[in-house]
Amino acid sequence: MRSGDFKQSYGELVALTDSRPVWLWSAILVVALIAAPYMLNSYALSFLIIILITGVGALGLNILTGYTGLISLGHVGFLVTGAYAYAVTVSKYGMPPIVGFLAAGIVPALASLVVGAPSLRLKGLYLAITTLAFSFIINTVILEARTLTNGARGISVQRPEIFGVSFDSDTAFTHLCLGFAIVTLFATLNIRRSRVGRAFVAIRDNDIAARVMGINLHAYKLFAFVTSAFITGIAGALYGIYLSFVSVEGFPFLLSIEALAILIVGGLGSALGAVLGTILIVLLPEATRFTFSLFSAQMDALFSTGAQELKSMLYGLVIILFLRFQPRGLVGAWHDIRRTWVNWPLRY
């Protein structure tokens, strides 16, 4: 029986996990996810795709808000920039999709420098409102730059073909999203356990103390912005491809709230939390609809007429209830359950 964690070297301390079963189960999960598109019907598959794409975006926001503690209310701005960067390079100028994905990362990253720079002087709520302002400004910029973005008409996007492999079918596209999600997950986990990640967390916990210890606040805050925007931009490109049409209306402000809800529900500052939160938040409206439809057909009708409103109400409720009763999110709950399981019948 394991009686504690005894680490003898620094390498062991920062390893992704010290337990073989975790690797084993993760591998099984990946295999299951690869096999899933062949088993699921197209309705269930659409949820899987959305979970994977949203997961990438949530992991992106997690770097900024979860690790570094900078609240962003305007992440939908990076999402829409990424989607447009992909659409313009690939659909409009006919460049290969791989260039499109690079652009979808780099353009929001550059945009984030513009937002990040003034944000260095701002703290807390002032920063949140600046990012909010950014997301509105970027929408107007996109609508006004008609020659590049077709303005309000939007741009239609085809499923990509990379190195001769076509991702046209839903199955193949799921695999593409899965690939991006796994790479993003590993990237954020690795950032977290590196020097950079520790600097981020130090800034989040106490920025003055971090500065005293020699962390360059400006550089690291900007770095957090850039990384976060890069990842979020890629998620935006994937979402644009999934919708097969990129327009400003496709990326409503509610997505920013949804992203924050994901982080809060999952547990702020944890990659696992972002993943769990994504699954819960994406499936929540559907699960609620299903539960209510068991009771009456009238409820079902209400869901089809006011779907958008009910969805936002659910997000709001979930945010409030989690902050009130489980501020550490699903990850916190999971840790509690695991500890109880391991130590039972002892308390600790």
Next chain:
Amino acid sequence: MEYLVQLVISGLAIGAIYGLIAMGFAVIYKSTGLVNFAQGEMTMIVAYVAWTISTSISGNVFVVAFGAILAAILLGLVIERIVIRPMLGEPVFATVMVTIGLAVILRSSINFIWDAYPHGLDLGVGRDIIRFGNIGVRTGQIAVIATLLFLLAAIWAFFRYSKFGIAMRAVAADDRTALLMGISATRVHAIAWAASSVIAGIAGVFFAISYDISPAMFQLGLKAFPATILGGLDAILGSGLGGLLIGITENLAGGYLGSGMKEVAGFVMIVVVLMIRPFGIFGERDIERV
């Protein structure tokens, strides 16, 4: 020139509404230390209640005004009691996120309680036009500017001189010390929320008289953000003046640069202002002690 004056005057009128909502933000911030992201939604709800009273009970101005103020006080108290008070002592981030959640809920509730169509609130006042030379001003516009100036003065004096106002500032500065001094933090919070809700409601009713109510009205809250930020979150006078400034800027941008610029003029302005003064024009600089 006439065009310019007309733009400035209508800018002042809409700016006064932003200013009122921004004051609502500032009242809550100054007494509880949080930003209430649901301010725009509260404005909208009170305006809808006023409209319901005017169509179902009586269209008399005083009845509607009384009912709306009563509803606003109730709304503020209920929100404070159910949603905010349990969060007392939690980190500011958590409480602010709670108000965001609240905002989303209130926003969507409009479609379930009322409907998705725009309505006009016609009380038989505020739509007459007074002419100064060639320039026409609606009485509603004059009334809202006058209300803003009056409330600005009243609330500024309240925070500066009254005992309860000072208690509210004490709670915002440090709620634990304030508690030790014998100030009831819960009562301070409750009154701040009620007051802020009333101010928001007044803005909502004025907006409904001059324009229309619709489920998109919560965007007034987003527009009022630049106003509060411009003035500084903790500056009552600043937020009112910030509102007027944003209103004028927005209208001038809309008149000379196009409607796209009108939507974001305020936001562009705060990004620029915050780069130079990170705590707003009238805001007090936070001094951090370690």
